[in-house]
Amino acid sequence: MRRGPAGAPALLVAGTTSDAGKSVLVTGICRWLARQGVKVAPFKAQNMSLNSVVTADGAEIGRAQAAQAAAAGVEPTAAMNPVLLKPGSDRRSQVVVRGRPVGEADALGYRDFKDRLRTVAAESLAELRTEYDAVICEGAGSPAEINLRPGDIANMGLARTADLPVLVVGDIDRGGVFAAMHGTLALLEPADQALIAGFVVNKFRGAPELLEPGLDMLRRLTGRPVHGVLPWLEGRSIDVEDSLALTAERAPVRAPVQGRTLRVAVVHTPRISNFTDIDALAVEPGVDLRFASSPQEVDDADLVVLPGTRATVADLAWVRERGLDAAVTARAEQGRPVLGICGGYQMLARRIHDEVESGAGAVPGLGLLPTAVTFAADKTLGRPVGSAYGHPVEGYEIHHGHSVLDDGADDGAEPFLDGWRRGAVWGTTWHGALENDAFRRAFLADVARCAGRDFAPAPDTDFAAERTARLDALGDLVEQHMDTAALLRLLEEGAPDGLPVIPPAGVPDA
Known part of the structure; x- marks a missing residue:
């Protein structure tokens, strides 16, 4: 692709709302471009997510960007998500810059980071534009969050700085997509509107001819084309950003096998993180997987999973408030399987000492493992390898808490x-770890044995192949339902000149 003074061509995918389909569309475009022989990279300047991953060089980035890199067929790097915010409460987040935590901030304190982060974002995008043939950027939330526009580094602030054409995607399944698209454009100042090059309708179900009158009116009112109508696609979800995505659409596909079902309950804590750990369970035929928030919902499960969390002590208190501690403890005493991952593992300890994440000091754990947890200021980030059940296992680590046997006792x-x-x-x-097929099968077989269930994992389930198939499906979605010629023109030429301003914008030009 033609390179300009700023380097490789790039465009921004913005959304009318959070979870409108930005991540999915960027993933699909990356997959489609990679199929055309284009060396493409994803980019998200600022991501607020509790779903993260560790890159090969030890940097922490959002899992959505790692999935987009996989779609592009490239190794994820810190430059693809230079700013990651990890909420620890409703008001405070850990700020991760270029893969490393630099501090904690609330919404007001975060303003002090903005100038630095704007520079980091711009430099990271420029870095990618020197290394790749094209860069597909993902916005954050909505560009029409006008109260946040002065400090924006991920939406129109980024587009203006880098002169990026912008596509706005809207979720028609929610309803009101035409109003959302028109309103998004109208709320932007004229210089921002000049970069909005068109729209994409996401999650359409029904007869296309019934939609056409609305598309025509949107074109007339805004002077901008609709570059694609993406149909509803079951299982389109990728490694998404936050637990808002744990909806019916993302609920794992259940594949019950008569007489051989294994029931798994995942405790849905308020600050659940890296819930993608359970995706590999969802592809196993016969695994019936659900999220749980009450003792009754875990009572009949064959396996209870305590997943990762950004707030171990606070989420442990939530577990106790709901009586889930007694339910999980009773299970363990009866020899019924429980799995703790990262923060969930920390909850299983006899005692927790946390002066870092929560500042709570000494807190009793659930006492189901003979361990003690101490939180350190430095975050552990790594991609360990090992073995279990005689099979090789690869994983990744993201944690402040360190667990050791309590007072050296092994206690079995x-x-x-x-x-x-x-x-x-x-x-x-x-x-x-559960993404490792042979290990997962051996683990589930052991769980079934402990639970007394007549269940045997399928011998040929391939999680990597399943993930690849999802990425291919998103590439197909772009190829079959978007104006890909127009997409290439936007990358090569930028936003068209002379796009009309929609009055009244109501926002003074910056």
Whole structure:
């Protein structure tokens, strides 16, 4: 592709709302371009997410950008998501810059970071534009969040700085998509509007001819084309950003096998993180997977999973408030399987000492593993390898808490993936372990044995192939339902000149 003074061509995918389909569309475009032989990279200047991953060089970035890199067929890097915000409460987030935490901030304190972060974002995008043939950028939230526009580094602030053409995607399944698209454009100042090159309708179900009158009116009112209508596609979800995505659409596909079902309940804590750990369970035929927030919802499960969390102590308090602690403890005492991953593993300890994440000091854990957890100021980021059940296992680590056997006592515990197992209770700091097919099958077979269930994992389930198929489906979506010639023109030429301003914008030009 033709390179300009700024380097490789790039465009920004913005959305009318959060979860409108930005991540999915960027993933699909990256996949389609890669098929055309284009060396393409994803980019998200600022991401607020509790779903993250560790790159090969030890940087922490959002999992959505890692999935987009996989779609592009390239290795993810810190430059693809230079700013990551990890909420620890409703008001405070850990700020991760170029893959490393630099501090905690609330919404007001975050303003102090803005000038630095704007520079980091611009430099990261420029870096990618020197290394790749094209860069597909993803916005954050909506560009029409006009209260945040002065400090914006991810939407129109980025587009203006880098002179990027912008596509606005809207979710028609929510309703009101035409009003959302027109309103998004109208709320922007004229210089921002000049970069909005067109729209994409997402999640359409029905007869296309019924939609056409609305598309025509949107074209007349805005002077901008609709570059694609993407149909509803089951299982389109990728490694998304936050637990808002744990909706019916993302609910794992259940594949019950008569007489061989294994029921798995995942405790849905308020600050659940890296819930993509369970995606590999969802592809197993016969695994019936659900999220749970009450004792009744875990009572009949064959396996209860305590997943990762950004706020171990606070989420442990939430578990106790709802009586889930007693339900999980009773299960363990009966020899019924429990798995803790990262923060969930920390909850299983006898005691927790946290002066870092929560500042709570000494807190009793659930006592289901003979471990003690101490939180350190430095975050552990890594991609460990090991083995379990005689099979190789790869994973990744993202945590402040460090677990050791309490006072050196083993209490019948045995090592398990850099964590511990005692009876039918397993704990590990490793995310992604269940994506290893042979290990996952052996683990589930052991769970079934402990639970007394007549269940055997399928011998040929391939999680990597399943993920590849999802990425291919998104590439197909772009190829079959978008104006790809127009997409290439936007990359090569930028936003067309003379796009009309929609009055009244109501926002003074910056």
